[in-house]
Amino acid sequence: METSRYLLSILVDNEPGVLSRIAGLFSGRGFNIDSLSVATTDDPVVSRITMATTCDAQTIEQIKKQLHKLINVITVTDLTEKKYxxxxxxxxxxxxxxxxxxxxxxxxxxxxxxxxxxxxxxxxxxxxxxxxxxxxxxxxxxxxxxxxxxxxxxxxxxxxxxx
CATH class of the missing domain: 3.30.70.1150 (ACT-like. Chain A, domain 2)
Structure with missing residues (x-):
């Protein structure tokens, strides 16, 4: 399968342990994170995680589904096919x-x-x-x-x- 670079923008609750759970989701399934950036948004109770990864289309769909299942995840936006x-x-x-x-x-x-x-x-x-x-x-x-x-x-x- 062909691999591509994917860029995800993930809004999460700004609480301890959220980043750890997201990173654990990746490491537990053998997925690599190429780039990771996290900061509070204009709303102090929400953080934005910007994550880049290289994988195939089937894997990114699996990653997005797993992210949506995490309790503290508000939204997952795949910017890859959008203008950004x-x-x-x-x-x-x-x-x-x-x-x-x-x-x-x-x-x-x-x-x-x-x-x-x-x-x-x-x-x-x-x-x-x-x-x-x-x-x-x-x-x-x-x-x-x-x-x-x-x-x-x-x-x-x-x-x-x-x-």
Whole structure:
């Protein structure tokens, strides 16, 4: 079966243990979570979990059915086939040898990133955008030597109908 990336937006009660039960649902069935982001919404009793996973169509249907059965889950929205806005934040520490610094700064400018820390041997770069932008940026700085990466994972909201 063909696998694809799926992006789920899950509204849940903002209570202790809810995230643990959702993660347990995935691990107990051998499903992998590629990306996970959780925060309170504009309503302090509701949290939004944005989760990305890679699986086949039959598996994602099973995941959604199992999520709907959990008591603290309010709604499960599969954004995959909808129009949505996605963002991810990452900090990328890159080797910045003197001969490569100008090239790194050009890449930073092209991708509208920001250098947030400068050291003798490294630049730390902040990048925000969708996963495609992150992958393209990383592919260009990888030859220079990525020291480490910290990433938030995806967050997403559905677009308005008709947009």
């Amino acid at each position: 806005v996605e963002r991810q934040l990452a900090l990328v520490k890159v080797h910045a040898n003197p001969e490569k610094r100008a090239e790194i700064l050009r890449i930073v400018d092209i991708f509208r990133c920001r250098v947030v820390d400068v050291g003798h041997a490294h630049y730390t770069i902040e990048i925000s955008g969708d996963s495609g932008k992150h992958e393209a940026f990383l592919s260009l700085v990888k030859p220079m030597g990525i020291v480490e990466i910290a990433s938030t994972g995806a967050i997403a909201l559905a677009r308005e109908m008709g947009k």
